[in-house]
Amino acid sequence: MALVLLIALPLLAAALTRVVGMRAARLLATVIIGFPLAALVLLLSLRAEVFAQPGHALGWRVAWLPALGLDLSLRLDGLSFLFALLVLGVGLLVILYARYYLARNESAVRFFCLLLLFMAAMLGVVLAGNLLLLVVFWELTSILSFLLIGFWSWRTDARQGARMALAVTGGGGLALLAGVLLLGHICGSFELSEVLAQAGKVQHHPLYLPMLVLILLAVFTKSAQFPFSFWLPHAMAAPTPVSAYLHSATMVKAGVFLLARLYPVLDGTNSWFYLVSMTGLATLIFGAGLALLQRDLKGLLAYSTISHLGLITLLFGLDTQLSTVAAIFHIINHAVFKASLFMAAGIIDHETGTRDLDRLHGLARYMPHTAVLAIVASLSMAGVPLFNGFLSKEMFFGETLAQGLLGEFNWVIPAAATMAGALTMAYSLRFIYGVFFGRGQPDVPNYPPHEPPRFMKVPVEFLVVICLVVGLVPAYTVGDLLAAASLATLRAPLPEYSLHLWHGVNLPLLMSLVSMAGGATLFFLRRDALRRWQQAIEHLSARRSFEQGMAALERFARAVTQWLEDGSLQTYVAWMLLAMLAVPAYFLADLESLAGSVPAGAIDPIGTATLALLALCAIAVVVAHRQRLLALVLLSGCGLMVSVAFLRFSAPDLALTQISVEVVTILLLVLALFYLPRETHDRPGHGRRARDAVLALGGGTLLAVAAYAVMTRPYDPVSTFYVDQSVPGGGGHNVVNVLLVDFRGFDTMGEICVLLIAGLAVQALLKGMRLPTPSAAPDGLPWTSQAHPLLLAILARLMLPLTLLVAVFILLRGHNQPGGGFIAALITSVALLLQYVANGVRWTEARIAPDYRAIAGAGILLAGLTGLGSLAFGYPFLTTAFGHFHIPGIGEVELATAMIFDLGVFCTVTGTTLVIVSHLGVRNLPPAQAAEDA
Amino acid sequence: MLAIVIPVCLGILGLAFLLTLARLLRGPSLPDRIVALDTLSINVIALIVVLGISLDSALFFEAALLIAVMGFVGTVALSKYLQRGDIIEY
Amino acid sequence: MLHPVAEFIVCALLLVGSVFMLVGAIGLFRLPDFFMRLHGPTKSTTLGVGGVVLASVAYFSFRGDASLHELLVTAFLFLTAPISAHMLAKAALQRQLPVDPRTRGSGWMPRIKD
Amino acid sequence: MAALYAIAIGILTASGIYLLLRERVFTVVLGLTLLSYAVSLFLLGMGRLSIGRPPVIAPGASYADPLPQALVLTAIVIAFGMTAFAVVLALRSLGLTGSDHVDAAGRPEAHRDDAADMESRP
Amino acid sequence: MNHAVLLPILIPMFAGALLTAMPAQRLRAQRIVCAVAALLLIPVAVLLLRHAATGDIAVYAMGNWSAPFGIVLQLDRTGAMMLALTAVLAIAALAAAGEGTARQGRHFHTLFQFQLMGLNGAFLAGDLFNLFVFFEILLIASYALLVHGAGRARIGAGLHYVILNLVASSFFLVAIGVLYGLAGTLNMAHLGLRLAGLPAQDLPLAVAAGVMLMLVFALKAALFPLYFWLPRAYASATGPVAALFAIMTKVGIYAMLRCDALIFGGAQGLLGPFLHDWVFVLALATLVIGALGALAARALRAMTGYLVVASVGLLAACIAMQTQAGWAAAMYYLLSTTLCTAALFLLADALEPEPAREDGAPVSASRLAGLLYLVGVVAAVGLPPLSGFLGKAMILRATPAPWMPVLWPVVLVSSLLLLIAVSRTGTRLLWRLPHEAGRVPEGDEYLDEDHPGAARLRVRPDARKLACCALLLAGNVALTVCARPVSDYVADAAAQLLDRAAYQRAVLPGEQG
Amino acid sequence: MMRRLLPHPWLSLILMLIWLMLTHSVAPGHWLLGALLGWAIGRLADRWLVLGAFRLSRPDLIARLSFHVLIDIVKANLEVAVMVLGPTARLRPAFIVVPLDVEHELATTALISIVSLSPGTLCAELSDDRRALLVHVLDLEEEAALVGLIKSRYETPLKEIFQCLPS
Numbered sequence A: 001m002a003l004v005l006l007i008a009l010p011l012l013a014a015a016l017t018r019v020v021g022m023r024a025a026r027l028l029a030t031v032i033i034g035f036p037l038a039a040l041v042l043l044l045s046l047r048a049e050v051f052a053q054p055g056h057a058l059g060w061r062v063a064w065l066p067a068l069g070l071d072l073s074l075r076l077d078g079l080s081f082l083f084a085l086l087v088l089g090v091g092l093l094v095i096l097y098a099r100y101y102l103a104r105n106e107s108a109v110r111f112f113c114l115l116l117l118f119m120a121a122m123l124g125v126v127l128a129g130n131l132l133l134l135v136v137f138w139e140l141t142s143i144l145s146f147l148l149i150g151f152w153s154w155r156t157d158a159r160q161g162a163r164m165a166l167a168v169t170g171g172g173g174l175a176l177l178a179g180v181l182l183l184g185h186i187c188g189s190f191e192l193s194e195v196l197a198q199a200g201k202v203q204h205h206p207l208y209l210p211m212l213v214l215i216l217l218a219v220f221t222k223s224a225q226f227p228f229s230f231w232l233p234h235a236m237a238a239p240t241p242v243s244a245y246l247h248s249a250t251m252v253k254a255g256v257f258l259l260a261r262l263y264p265v266l267d268g269t270n271s272w273f274y275l276v277s278m279t280g281l282a283t284l285i286f287g288a289g290l291a292l293l294q295r296d297l298k299g300l301l302a303y304s305t306i307s308h309l310g311l312i313t314l315l316f317g318l319d320t321q322l323s324t325v326a327a328i329f330h331i332i333n334h335a336v337f338k339a340s341l342f343m344a345a346g347i348i349d350h351e352t353g354t355r356d357l358d359r360l361h362g363l364a365r366y367m368p369h370t371a372v373l374a375i376v377a378s379l380s381m382a383g384v385p386l387f388n389g390f391l392s393k394e395m396f397f398g399e400t401l402a403q404g405l406l407g408e409f410n411w412v413i414p415a416a417a418t419m420a421g422a423l424t425m426a427y428s429l430r431f432i433y434g435v436f437f438g439r440g441q442p443d444v445p446n447y448p449p450h451e452p453p454r455f456m457k458v459p460v461e462f463l464v465v466i467c468l469v470v471g472l473v474p475a476y477t478v479g480d481l482l483a484a485a486s487l488a489t490l491r492a493p494l495p496e497y498s499l500h501l502w503h504g505v506n507l508p509l510l511m512s513l514v515s516m517a518g519g520a521t522l523f524f525l526r527r528d529a530l531r532r533w534q535q536a537i538e539h540l541s542a543r544r545s546f547e548q549g550m551a552a553l554e555r556f557a558r559a560v561t562q563w564l565e566d567g568s569l570q571t572y573v574a575w576m577l578l579a580m581l582a583v584p585a586y587f588l589a590d591l592e593s594l595a596g597s598v599p600a601g602a603i604d605p606i607g608t609a610t611l612a613l614l615a616l617c618a619i620a621v622v623v624a625h626r627q628r629l630l631a632l633v634l635l636s637g638c639g640l641m642v643s644v645a646f647l648r649f650s651a652p653d654l655a656l657t658q659i660s661v662e663v664v665t666i667l668l669l670v671l672a673l674f675y676l677p678r679e680t681h682d683r684p685g686h687g688r689r690a691r692d693a694v695l696a697l698g699g700g701t702l703l704a705v706a707a708y709a710v711m712t713r714p715y716d717p718v719s720t721f722y723v724d725q726s727v728p729g730g731g732g733h734n735v736v737n738v739l740l741v742d743f744r745g746f747d748t749m750g751e752i753c754v755l756l757i758a759g760l761a762v763q764a765l766l767k768g769m770r771l772p773t774p775s776a777a778p779d780g781l782p783w784t785s786q787a788h789p790l791l792l793a794i795l796a797r798l799m800l801p802l803t804l805l806v807a808v809f810i811l812l813r814g815h816n817q818p819g820g821g822f823i824a825a826l827i828t829s830v831a832l833l834l835q836y837v838a839n840g841v842r843w844t845e846a847r848i849a850p851d852y853r854a855i856a857g858a859g860i861l862l863a864g865l866t867g868l869g870s871l872a873f874g875y876p877f878l879t880t881a882f883g884h885f886h887i888p889g890i891g892e893v894e895l896a897t898a899m900i901f902d903l904g905v906f907c908t909v910t911g912t913t914l915v916i917v918s919h920l921g922v923r924n925l926p927p928a929q930a931a932e933d934a
Numbered sequence B: 001m002l003a004i005v006i007p008v009c010l011g012i013l014g015l016a017f018l019l020t021l022a023r024l025l026r027g028p029s030l031p032d033r034i035v036a037l038d039t040l041s042i043n044v045i046a047l048i049v050v051l052g053i054s055l056d057s058a059l060f061f062e063a064a065l066l067i068a069v070m071g072f073v074g075t076v077a078l079s080k081y082l083q084r085g086d087i088i089e090y
Numbered sequence C: 001m002l003h004p005v006a007e008f009i010v011c012a013l014l015l016v017g018s019v020f021m022l023v024g025a026i027g028l029f030r031l032p033d034f035f036m037r038l039h040g041p042t043k044s045t046t047l048g049v050g051g052v053v054l055a056s057v058a059y060f061s062f063r064g065d066a067s068l069h070e071l072l073v074t075a076f077l078f079l080t081a082p083i084s085a086h087m088l089a090k091a092a093l094q095r096q097l098p099v100d101p102r103t104r105g106s107g108w109m110p111r112i113k114d
Numbered sequence D: 001m002a003a004l005y006a007i008a009i010g011i012l013t014a015s016g017i018y019l020l021l022r023e024r025v026f027t028v029v030l031g032l033t034l035l036s037y038a039v040s041l042f043l044l045g046m047g048r049l050s051i052g053r054p055p056v057i058a059p060g061a062s063y064a065d066p067l068p069q070a071l072v073l074t075a076i077v078i079a080f081g082m083t084a085f086a087v088v089l090a091l092r093s094l095g096l097t098g099s100d101h102v103d104a105a106g107r108p109e110a111h112r113d114d115a116a117d118m119e120s121r122p
Numbered sequence E: 001m002n003h004a005v006l007l008p009i010l011i012p013m014f015a016g017a018l019l020t021a022m023p024a025q026r027l028r029a030q031r032i033v034c035a036v037a038a039l040l041l042i043p044v045a046v047l048l049l050r051h052a053a054t055g056d057i058a059v060y061a062m063g064n065w066s067a068p069f070g071i072v073l074q075l076d077r078t079g080a081m082m083l084a085l086t087a088v089l090a091i092a093a094l095a096a097a098g099e100g101t102a103r104q105g106r107h108f109h110t111l112f113q114f115q116l117m118g119l120n121g122a123f124l125a126g127d128l129f130n131l132f133v134f135f136e137i138l139l140i141a142s143y144a145l146l147v148h149g150a151g152r153a154r155i156g157a158g159l160h161y162v163i164l165n166l167v168a169s170s171f172f173l174v175a176i177g178v179l180y181g182l183a184g185t186l187n188m189a190h191l192g193l194r195l196a197g198l199p200a201q202d203l204p205l206a207v208a209a210g211v212m213l214m215l216v217f218a219l220k221a222a223l224f225p226l227y228f229w230l231p232r233a234y235a236s237a238t239g240p241v242a243a244l245f246a247i248m249t250k251v252g253i254y255a256m257l258r259c260d261a262l263i264f265g266g267a268q269g270l271l272g273p274f275l276h277d278w279v280f281v282l283a284l285a286t287l288v289i290g291a292l293g294a295l296a297a298r299a300l301r302a303m304t305g306y307l308v309v310a311s312v313g314l315l316a317a318c319i320a321m322q323t324q325a326g327w328a329a330a331m332y333y334l335l336s337t338t339l340c341t342a343a344l345f346l347l348a349d350a351l352e353p354e355p356a357r358e359d360g361a362p363v364s365a366s367r368l369a370g371l372l373y374l375v376g377v378v379a380a381v382g383l384p385p386l387s388g389f390l391g392k393a394m395i396l397r398a399t400p401a402p403w404m405p406v407l408w409p410v411v412l413v414s415s416l417l418l419l420i421a422v423s424r425t426g427t428r429l430l431w432r433l434p435h436e437a438g439r440v441p442e443g444d445e446y447l448d449e450d451h452p453g454a455a456r457l458r459v460r461p462d463a464r465k466l467a468c469c470a471l472l473l474a475g476n477v478a479l480t481v482c483a484r485p486v487s488d489y490v491a492d493a494a495a496q497l498l499d500r501a502a503y504q505r506a507v508l509p510g511e512q513g
Numbered sequence F: 001m002m003r004r005l006l007p008h009p010w011l012s013l014i015l016m017l018i019w020l021m022l023t024h025s026v027a028p029g030h031w032l033l034g035a036l037l038g039w040a041i042g043r044l045a046d047r048w049l050v051l052g053a054f055r056l057s058r059p060d061l062i063a064r065l066s067f068h069v070l071i072d073i074v075k076a077n078l079e080v081a082v083m084v085l086g087p088t089a090r091l092r093p094a095f096i097v098v099p100l101d102v103e104h105e106l107a108t109t110a111l112i113s114i115v116s117l118s119p120g121t122l123c124a125e126l127s128d129d130r131r132a133l134l135v136h137v138l139d140l141e142e143e144a145a146l147v148g149l150i151k152s153r154y155e156t157p158l159k160e161i162f163q164c165l166p167s
Ligand code: NA
Pocket: A315, A316, A317, A318, A319, A320, A321, A323, A324
């Protein structure tokens, strides 16, 4: 539980920033600093328990997502203790420092909130006892780092730097996820305690190498190893406390922390040695070299950080046990001196207004106290004796000599290490000498610079003291910590090592001296050359390259997207048809014989003639499709022949439906035609037409083949049940109608909903629609003068009662003979629409003006309530009831609830059809009328 | 006798269908085609009635009735479109 | 089965009806201009349907199922055929379709001039 | 008969698909209508072809499969609603762009017309 | 029989009918009816979820005609989950819509209710043709809602969406026809039973029909190369509609799962080769295209559309696995991605002016909007700690070994691309401008790098929309916190889905021993 | 009162008879239902059938006219058949104008229908003032004779049948 509290305390503090919401940075910092302090005290109180026995770990575990193997599992051993200490300790100092650093008007709430959230996330990384949980916290640190780098979000460099950092470290996090999943897959668990015990199994697993590469990708991106280093210098756009905290002491250490964490299972293979050590070596030299050439103070420190992280990585990759101890030792030392250096740099920036090394010089005169602190920290960074950096550097040199990775080229590593040492010395000198010494007054915006507020220096002083104390008496100060952390990393008895300032004159000491001398020489004697190189690389901006790369990626993405989505419906339809035809055809090709076992029926001349006429009309539509009206006439011919085909093949209900729908469709399309050009002049190229023809023929063939194949095969339909039950169970002789209103009445319910929605949709679309209305026929001939010819007007009125009677007939008859609510509704609609055509809108609506939409809605209500009625009798929805009643003098009458349902269908269909067609019809009313309509 | 006459009738009707279809496809003018379509639908009525006799079934009646009641609406709409453009006017 | 006389009546009506259908179609097919072609379908065809329908009435009535409802089909057709013809003729006039050169009378009424 | 029936379906489908791939909404609607005819006949055929056996209960009769007929009926109704919507949508597009090209409303000069359309709304 | 199964369909249907019959001017009354109906769906969903959690498959025989003759509704764990998700989305979308959205066009509330009816019906349908009918209901409602408010972009996108779906519906019917022609039934469980007994020489026909059916669903799900309708449709719809549409693609996914399991037999079934070879490849392509599209998109709503595409790719890959673990992961991820993309659509609606402008980028200084964006994209991209990450990790873990070398890199690279895309869009949209920071801009450094010299529109986000967005994201967080019960539930749901015999026992008690 | 309850008795009666034909039944139930429908639709139709006030008189004339028309349809159809099947070159098509005396629009409508149904003539256009008909003739011998025939055989009885009432 104490472990949870460790993470929870900073979280609580973060929440508190929101609650308090004070805009005063100083007061806020004072309030919240208690929480990390409490966490630190708590951590230290656990010290005895963790250090008590070697290899002991405190744990806490609660299941989160067992299906994934992801538990909320925390673990505190020596290694995590060390890192937690760094996170909390440096964090405290950074908060204290930031209290003075932040400008008064900057949002302290947001800053401290993010910083504390980061602290919690980082604690999560180091305390995670479950690898997936570690990934969770790992990515959280990336996200929070993104937000903190972009804290000054209006600055281009901040935005770009933040995005770059997120892309690189976030991408690494994704690799980590994959690597961890593989590792968990190999070990059968994501619990560290179980994973760490399975080194043998892991290293002999075929997936070891991909897993290792993925995890190392995460490590290298997070710890800014070559070639992923470029993001870190640009992260310096963040406020300096962030740089000190995230980008030197903690977050970038998460990578090397992971190396240490997984050391027991990953270390020991050649892949590990070479990948880790060579990357580290390259980074060490690359970082040191570039640090020397920076103009920006924080840039120098950033490259220095890269270089030191490379050093630590190299140590982890060397094939000696002691190198690992050295790595851990250097982690501690680097965190201390680099954090203090960043804070010092921040003070300089804060007080002078610039970080440009070319403009800064001679500051020792103006801010002597700060100068002393910075110089001590720099010397520690350079590995000068008496300071902590020296100790781990000595160990490092020793281990480069002790390792045996490169066979006969083994000397390369110590040589390179010495060279890196020289470079480190050189850039440290550049920092010290360039900033604090030199003649003339500094060319800075805030002149004259002066010392910062007292308490801003306290964190720096504290860290510098640590540098000194550890450098002098290492064994008494960090001995236990180092031992515990190393033990937890190695999970084996520790190798012999001694933490002393003086080990006598040996080869490592010699290497130290050579490197220091070389560095001093390089800096003092080759300053002109350095300046030239600096200018030479100035135009090389990783940020620009990265942004250009991103822009190129974006262009590529846009090109691909635009190529695929060219905005042409024909392309989309063609793609779709290709998929929907070719893929089923591919699977249909397995069919052995096209014809099934059922003999094909005898050829029916009438059916054949009907189908032939139908096909001819269809082809004619295609041929004539550019002349719209003609195509419509021919299409209508198709519809007529389809209804004949329905009739011929024993589907009278379908024929009736088709006939009625056809009429309404024609009305609709003719109404639309008024606004459309009469002819289409598009002339697609031959290629397009050939493509379309292939798709068309392919589709035709597929459907024909499928139809033929199925029709010639036997089947055992459930529909015999309907035929048997139609009269006794459904009370109707027309099985199709009984199906529609009873057996499958629910489908009909849905179908009328579709129709109603279509009506509503049409009404919605027509609202506010303005269409240009042609004033003359397209051929230039004037319209005839009679809008409503007498013959049509009068006969249409006469037809109305007759047609309504027919509609009632069809409606009532439907249950037993072809017909039904749907067809009756269409007849009614057509009869009414004919009035619109024959007599005009004004005449018609003056006489017949019900609210069509309300009728349609009422129809659904009626049908639905009929369905609900059965619930009252304990039957499911839509259960029908019917009975034969004998009424004296009249005879037997059949009544069925299905008829009420059918009446609902009738109302909905009538209402909807009239809504659709009449509303489309009254589009171009005289302006006054249109205004009323709207 | 009916067994012979009905196929003969169907043959005659078939010929009528063909001639009408030829007019539908040949045009030349749109009114020509609309007339042909109208005729086609009346031919269908006759065909349906003959089929009803040949299959001895009264189930075809509604289809014939429906074409008779509604078939002309399409013709009216199309010809009004040719005359006035807008078929539903104020 | 039907009585031979009944059968004969049905057959005769059927044949007469069909022949009129065919005549209408032939007229539609071969007459030279639109207005002439319009005559065929409006009349012969309507009458043809009348014949076939009468055959049906006769057939089902002779079958003992006295049936008059087919007559409604003809009735509706007689009601609607003039509308179709009239509307089509008006459309043809509007479109100024070419008429057979032998046609007498202009076809254009004074009112069209305005 | 099945083969001829299948061929007719094929021709209808091919015609429908070819028209679907044209550039004008009206033509596309014609294509969709042809396609829906083809699908209706296809579904009917899935209940196998039969002549003179409508599924209306009568003494001593045999019947065609009624289920596909019910499905086709529903499909026809739905297709009608959909066609109506597509036609009106095409008109709306025409009103906005002056063209009934299927891609007209998707073309760049969007903003001005959009504004115009919004203003024209009461 | 438990009539509660009906309610998710009947409540919106009656509400829709009532709204239709109501006068259009009574907008306030309409809103109340609509809200009450939508709110009622929540307790219903809870009730059904609790029932389904027992593992019982509730079967409701419409009209008292039992399967396979009548139409049945079937409620299982998966269906109940989808119903609950729909209800939550509906509430949020409706609340976000407010009066302004309804005033943009006509019949908003009515169409909204029918949209819900279609969705809920599709999740309950146990009959293939009934599924078609509900698909049509939800489609026609979606057409109308998509073009709600008109405007050129919407009409253009709507036209494409409508036509593509109309063609797809035709193929839907063809597939249903072939299956009926072979098996003689439409009930899904019964189809499964009958297809299993089909002679081997007829199987290719059934497979082809199944493939066609799956492709039809894939169009709704927006799988490559059937996704073309989605980006513009989602980008042009009004925010609340787009938020509701977040579930639209999932209906396609759901239908694929349901039909594959119940009709075609899942892992050892008829569609194995198709799903393994074809859908898997298409899923990968979809994932990549979604990621590239998100990168190419400039506006938030467009980017969110591509986030939907990418998520569909991942879900389709899961479907292709045909394993219990894969499907369970898919369901969990489905919940997560639906909630967060819906939230992002609402956020986009709050932040981006309408119609979208390409010349001037909007910017918002709202902290809350920033936080919501952060949470939303973290969930959508699949970053820790939210459920998107958990879902993605579950999917990666469920990947069968032979697919790992292909699926993992694609998933990880696409995630990276998405991460880049969301970070760019986020900084562009939400990070403050110099004048707001109270600092004097210094030269070029402060010019927006993305739109040099472009006008920036200051946006004051609509608090209502932000609140609804927050509600959905809270749902996503709840999904994260309650990962264990939810993952247990989806694991059971996937197992249930794959146990075809149990459905056959429940739906067709007489047919199987 | 009677007019309000049963505005169109003839129409209602016709509707009832048609109903009986449609339902193909003379069961009492259908009589009742037919009467009910005839009455209901007739009442509804009162709003639509704004045909101008008129009174049908001379039932004998109606019968005679109907008979004439039927005979003419059959007789002239045979003539047309001969024309259609014979050589088309002999046909003498023509447009003729028939001046009208009938005033009631129902009568005009009936006249147009009759002219169109009787073969050989086809009403192409009614003038805007409704005072003249444009008739297309398939084979015209003499214009004046045909105009006279139409007026005497059809128009005169129609004029007598449809007695206009002052409205
Ligand atoms: Na080592």
